[in-house]
Amino acid sequence: MTGMNLFHHVRQKVEAALRTLQQEGLLPADAPLDRITVEPPRDPAHGDVTTNAAMVLARAAGMKPRDLAGKLAALLRAEPDFKEVEIAGPGFINMRLSDAFWPQLLDAVLAEGEAYGRSDIGRSEKVNVEYVSANPTGPLHVGHTRGAVFGDALANLLEETGHDVTREYYINDAGAQVDVLARSVFLRYREALGEDIGEIPAGLYPGDYLKPVGAALAEKYGRSLLEKPEEEWLPLVRDFAVERMMALIREDLAALGIEHEVFFSERTLHESGLIDETIRELEKRGLVYVGRLPPPKGKPPEDWEDREQLLFRSSDFGDDIDRPLKKSDGSYTYFAADVAYIRNKLERGFTQLVYVLGADHGGYVKRLEAVNKALSGGSARLIARLCQLVKLYRGGEPVKMSKRAGDFVTLRQVVDEVGPDVVRFMMLTRRNDAPLDFDFEKVTEQSRDNPVFYVQYAHARICSVLRNASEELGAEAQGDVDFSLLSDEAERQLIRRIGEYPRMLEQAARAHEPHRVAFYLQDLAAEFHALWNKGKEKPELRFIMPENPLLSRTRLAFLRAIRYCLANGLRILGVRPVEKM
């Protein structure tokens, strides 16, 4: 028992009926049941739940869909959970649940509370979600925000649906750019010791955020580094600087409520010999060779040199061309480290490797998939999700960002201005592969246009009613409830929506699409606001009615069920529900 999911419940009834048909010989024993869907119909007038079972299985049964539907419907009508079972269209079976079913659903929601929606469909699968993984050369900028929020919400979503999730950050601390970082910091170190360093030379990081790093270095080493040659000071300064940058990045992430469990250093892959080991293994399997790559098609680059290099046969596994493992200076490429990294992840037992990347890394996905295929042999899935750009606006005007290095909007500036909850929710109001506009003014507006506000307001309104209840009802606030009293169409629609929550989470998790949670919450909030206003025209629909304590208590319990859906959904997005506005 993993919690109340009415569509699972109905599916079991449908499958039981199908087994009966199998026993009667009307349906082959090996009929494919996995293609059957049990879902809410698009049009509520068609009932509460619909299944395509008869259409999917008609061929196997050698019957017309509507005839098979007739057999199935006859069996389902015997179930007390259903009030009506009808055949419609080409062979849909539409079911309306009995009046007695809905109170049971609400009881279950209240009993499960904060756990409502949780499931074990992930079967404790070990999932590695790698996200952010920004270079440790400076603070996170706004471009990192979307991937950070998306990855974190996805990790929460997978956890909620029964996966064993590890949140991971890959530190690119082995390449040339961390050497550039070291030289940039060394300049700030000299500056801290009183030297006039003038303009920061092109090719180095000019940002002021390196000043305190240089100062800290001066405090730690005094003038001692000045006399050493670069070969000696560079590793020291580099390690020091990377550590400080990662501390900075962790602070930025913490401001957004993000905390990775594992920070994995690229350098350890080189130093531990893991890359050597991985390449030897590939060599044994004949997947590595020395050869030449064809020059890029279209216009060939000016500095293209045709040369022999060590290549991985990624084209055997779906990639367009084979990929180089070593650079011209003999050191390993970034790709070689990633091969070893994937091997490491597989050795740690992950069977699902999720990569949250910026859209500019789209060209990298095929080779990652190829590596995973080669190393796991298909026992693990690699899932890449690309996040499109976020465009910043302020009152409809684009926020200008000069291309001059160092002049960019940081993640921290955005979070500090509008708050982490707004940032997180807004980043999930579009599909990850669609571009997103973020307007500093609109996202803090208190209006229907602003989805964050709209959902939060629904939650706050519910809290407000619950606060007023004890005052208005007094001792009558406590006592039994009778959910069968909730008979208005607006109320019933909300109950159905509550019932969809676990299914929505499952679908979102399977598709790796946390934005679906955000859209669900907007729908739920809209239906709640509608009911609220209905109580203005029809006083008998108000939540608190002192002259009718039983109905009042029932509606308050109903509101708590709605609140659980709102709060649980927001929690997955990493947004704190507010109780007052």
Added chain:
RNA sequence: GGUCCCGUAGCUCAGUUGGAUAGAGCACCGGAUUCCUAAUCCGGGGGUCGCAGGUUCGAAUCCUGCCGGGAUCACCA
């Protein structure tokens, strides 16, 4: 030129992994407040789902080819 993503109402976007008559918000027009938060709600018009084929009981969804927009394209990360 290759690869990947996108194309749905005037605008911004959903569309339950192939289902029934394609939905919401904004904008436009008209309404609702003695009363639990009007920071909200109700009603109205608005469509060649980029185009053309194919797959089948059934396509916005899957396949192929075009058109248009974006990203990317040896050794950097």
